[in-house]
Amino acid sequence: MACNTLFIASLNSGSNGNCYYVGNETEAVLIDAGISCRETEKRMLRLGLSMDKVKAIFISHEHTDHIKGLAVLSAKFNLPVYITPGTLRGCRFNLRADLVRTLLSHQSVQVGDLHISSFLKLHDAAEPHSFLVSCGATKVGVFTDLGAVCEELTSHFQQCHAAFLETNYDDDLLSKSAYPYFLKKRISGGMGHLSNKQALDLFIAHKPAFMSYLLLSHLSKDNNCPELARNLFREHANGTEIVVASRYEETAVYAISEPVAVHSF
Template sequence: MDCKHLFIASLNSGSNGNCYYVGNEREAILVDVGISCRETEKRMFRLGLSMQKVKAIFISHEHTDHVKGLCTLAAKYNLPVYISPGTLSGCRFNLREELINYLNNNETIQIGSLTVTGFLKIHDASEPYSFVVACGETKVGVFTDIGEACDQLIFHFRQCHAAFLEANYDDALLEKSAYPYFLKKRISGGKGHLSNKKALDLFSSHRPAFMTHLLLAHLSKDNNCPDLALELFRQQANGTEIIVASRYEETQVYTIFEPAAAHSF
């Protein structure tokens, strides 16, 4: 198939659950299943997306908001799960052995006409991964739960036509929040989450000219504001469409093209 575009959507994004869809006309993958199987199905149905096209699940790390619905969904649809050995060892469940496929750093995995590259990221988890999904030359990154933008992340971000990028907290809101000191340090200490400022620095310094869509992901309920994050990024968008991925509902489906032009439907 002459693959020129990808369909992407966030099914949910936040500490209450994360699940991201990337696919083409024939096949798709999910990155993380942090909402229930039933909720995943409902949200995909509302978007007109078919579970029959989903051919694999890729897991970034073992925290509950990324794996809550994994076992049920994988078992129901007999889906292979790509997961690092460290992540699997940190999970509090027994995934069916025949569904397990181990990730290796910078390994390329072929799922039909989709190519998925996983690479290690900085986060307070056991062997966590970020992912880039490609169809032909069109590339979409899933970059959440990141303490710092490492060289690998920068390298892959520069190649993406679209990306899900964490903008977890606003520095001032986190500082003023009722969170205990140890939790504030965990979030902002370099192995936790990306702030609006760090995410914006990555975007403004390394955004490729052909990036058409940026979905701001994993926003904190207490330490960020969707309107604040949206305005910050729109000021430096330079033609990139900025979308906030909600912690309460799915986004629409966006179509990402290899050329500079992209559209949504």
């Protein structure tokens, strides 16, 4: 594999917990830690991924499904946690002070040969951020818990060789669901979650030709269907592999590389 190859996997994706692995041959980071430390270890072991390679955890926001396993995981493996001050204040537990690293919007953090940049997103949390992880010219985005598509999201999505993109709900399933009105409004009101249609519109209009994988993420248990979302995106994939990140188990590990330019003479 080329030195700029990134290996990615979803360890879990959904309202019951979110944790995403992105790394190269020698180091890796976790984006969010919303499943238990024990479950994180078990799933990585099944995938053949080593916790020894994980050098840091980046936290997108303070909702429980993104931080549930954070304190134990960070302490057990002495992992620094990159987290905004507002997000840290929203956590209902104390992290070891020596492991806390202040995260700022549009900051670029270097972890070995990995570069992790952050930008604000639209979500009902204190200081919610999305992330772009790069190794050389290869870039992977982690874009979940999005109330709407904004210019920042569009700009970063256009750079990705692979991305985790939220497809939380189907409009019809949400409207017909037993959820109370206030919860439906929260989900679809511009600061909650991204629908299949919103995500698909972004994909169709702004998918770069070199995007090899799209992992549909944070699907609702009640208001979406994996097959529905997968089939919807596959109709417009044009060479991009469509994967649904499960709320029950880890995905496979996918190798992401910048395509090699072919020159004709």
